[in-house]
Amino acid sequence: GTTAALIPAAGSGTRLGLGHKAFVTVGDLSLLARSVAALAPYVDEVLVALPGGMELPPGINARAIVGGETRQDSVRRLLHATVADTVLIHDAARPFLPANITLALLEAVAETGAATVALPVADTLVHSGGGGLWGASVSREGLWAVQTPQGFRRELLLRAHAQAAADGHAATDDAGLIARQGGQVQLVRGDARLFKVTTPGDLALAQALAPVWDA
Ligand code: CTP
Ligand code: MG
Numbered sequence: 001g002t003t004a005a006l007i008p009a010a011g012s013g014t015r016l017g018l019g020h021k022a023f024v025t026v027g028d029l030s031l032l033a034r035s036v037a038a039l040a041p042y043v044d045e046v047l048v049a050l051p052g053g054m055e056l057p058p059g060i061n062a063r064a065i066v067g068g069e070t071r072q073d074s075v076r077r078l079l080h081a082t083v084a085d086t087v088l089i090h091d092a093a094r095p096f097l098p099a100n101i102t103l104a105l106l107e108a109v110a111e112t113g114a115a116t117v118a119l120p121v122a123d124t125l126v127h128s129g130g131g132g133l134w135g136a137s138v139s140r141e142g143l144w145a146v147q148t149p150q151g152f153r154r155e156l157l158l159r160a161h162a163q164a165a166a167d168g169h170a171a172t173d174d175a176g177l178i179a180r181q182g183g184q185v186q187l188v189r190g191d192a193r194l195f196k197v198t199t200p201g202d203l204a205l206a207q208a209l210a211p212v213w214d215a
């Protein structure tokens with residue numbers, strides 16, 4: 001079967017505050033260019049969702065479509081823009097994707113039909129009780145933080161998206177949509193370098209990592 005990489009890159013980057021986040025550069029390459037380059041060798045096509053009115057800069061080997069209001073909308077549009085049997089969905093905002101993780105994810109999705117990269121939580125967790133105070137403690141036992149890429153048989157994820165849209169259910173990732181339908185999602189161990197560039201602190205980390213990564 002065929003495999004497509006689907007890259008939602010249509011967000012506005014509000015928390016980072018530097019304009020359209022996918023085009024922010026770390027070490028001379030944009031977040032988007034890095035995410036596309038990491039996946040391109042392993043798939044038959046790369047599709048990117050961009051904000052309306054924007055075009056792919058030269059040098060990015062992909063096909064662009066217009067994204068939606070939310071990440072979920074952007075992914076749904078990407079799913080309808082390909083006929084690939086298998087899709088790997090990856091945030092443009094996660095520029096450092098190790099090849100061994102892509103390979104492990106492809107293996108898992110071939111076996112199970114739905115898999116995501118995720119990392120066991122290392123920090124102590126707590127609910128904010130309001131007023132800046134410690135609220136209810138949360139055990140981190142058995143908790144994993146979900147990353148991307150996530151891999152699916154496309155038909156399976158299309159159905160999960162249609163159901164979520166019909167229910168008015170909003171989610172921040174795609175594996176969660178499979179799980180809420182009772183589907184199984186295989187967890188594949190991720191990597192600290194797969195962090196999402198969300199805040200200025202994350203960008204500082206990415207800028208520090210880029211020269212090491214590129215060496
Ligand atoms: N995304 C998208 N379409 C949207 C919203 C988000 O394709 N309508 C993409 C982003 O471009 C990003 C990924 O989903 O690659 C993860 O989203 P996030 O980190 O939240 O990025 P932004 O939405 O751009 O940032 P913010 O929430 O701070 O505005
Ligand atoms: Mg967002």
